[in-house]
Amino acid sequence: xxxxxxxRFIANGGxxxxxxxxxxxxxxxxxxxxxxxxxxxxxxxPSNRNFILITSDLKQIKGIVKEFNKKQIQMLYxxxxxxxxxxxxxxxxxxxWLKSNxxxxxxxxxxxxxxxxxxxxxxxxxxxSANKTKQRPIKxxxxxxxxxxxxxxxxxxRIGGNKKPSxxxxxxxxxxxxx
Numbered sequence: 001x002x003x004x005x006x007x008r009f010i011a012n013g014g015x016x017x018x019x020x021x022x023x024x025x026x027x028x029x030x031x032x033x034x035x036x037x038x039x040x041x042x043x044x045x046p047s048n049r050n051f052i053l054i055t056s057d058l059k060q061i062k063g064i065v066k067e068f069n070k071k072q073i074q075m076l077y078x079x080x081x082x083x084x085x086x087x088x089x090x091x092x093x094x095x096x097w098l099k100s101n102x103x104x105x106x107x108x109x110x111x112x113x114x115x116x117x118x119x120x121x122x123x124x125x126x127x128x129s130a131n132k133t134k135q136r137p138i139k140x141x142x143x144x145x146x147x148x149x150x151x152x153x154x155x156x157x158r159i160g161g162n163k164k165p166s167x168x169x170x171x172x173x174x175x176x177x178x179x
Contacts, residue, residue: 003120003121006121007120007121007122007123010028010123010125010153011032012034013034013035013038014035014152015027015035015038015151015152015153016117016153016154017130017138017147017148017152017153017155018114018117019111019114019157019158020109020113020114020127020159021083021109021111021159021160021161021162021166022137022159022160022163022165023129023130023131023138023139023159024129024130024138024143024144024159025129025130026039026127026148026152027039027054027127028126029125030051030053030095030098030124031064035126036051036097039126039128042148042152043128043130043131043133044133045132046133047097050099051126052085052105052166052168053106053126054107054108054109054118054124054125055108055118055124056108056115056119057108058073060122060123060124061106063094064094064098064104064106064124065088065089065106066089072171075171079169080107081108081109081110082108082109082110083110083162083165083166083167084166084169085105085106085107085166085168086105086168086169086170087104087169087171088103088171089103089104089171089172090104106124107127107166113155113157129165132147139159141154141157165178
């Protein structure tokens, strides 16, 4: 059964904390200014910082990024699912808070907990580390509960074994932004 309550919570500006490959992450509906504002407030994060979007399917980011041809889709999937974030040209209708230099950062994770979350709510979410700005990453469920007990839906589970965040690469130029 699809998690319609959680989807409604996120769509109405709610924030979710969830295990990722390397730490707990925080996410919200990328098209909800209310959710973005709440997430930035929780993290004590400047509003001009960009987000990575995670999705289980390219259909979930339709309208956020420009359309792809078959060859481009094949190229994306040479590194997806996995710890690869692509900077992709934004759709003109994409909210301004999601793009930098007219590009959006997108990743399809291969971590089961993330995949299950995204598949159950049938939507992309933002992905940023759950720690407050300039503090150490949150590594377990109990710690996530201590930081975000009320008002944040916390997904139970353990983080993966990755020691560092995903690589970020420009899809058009192939330039590596973060290794």
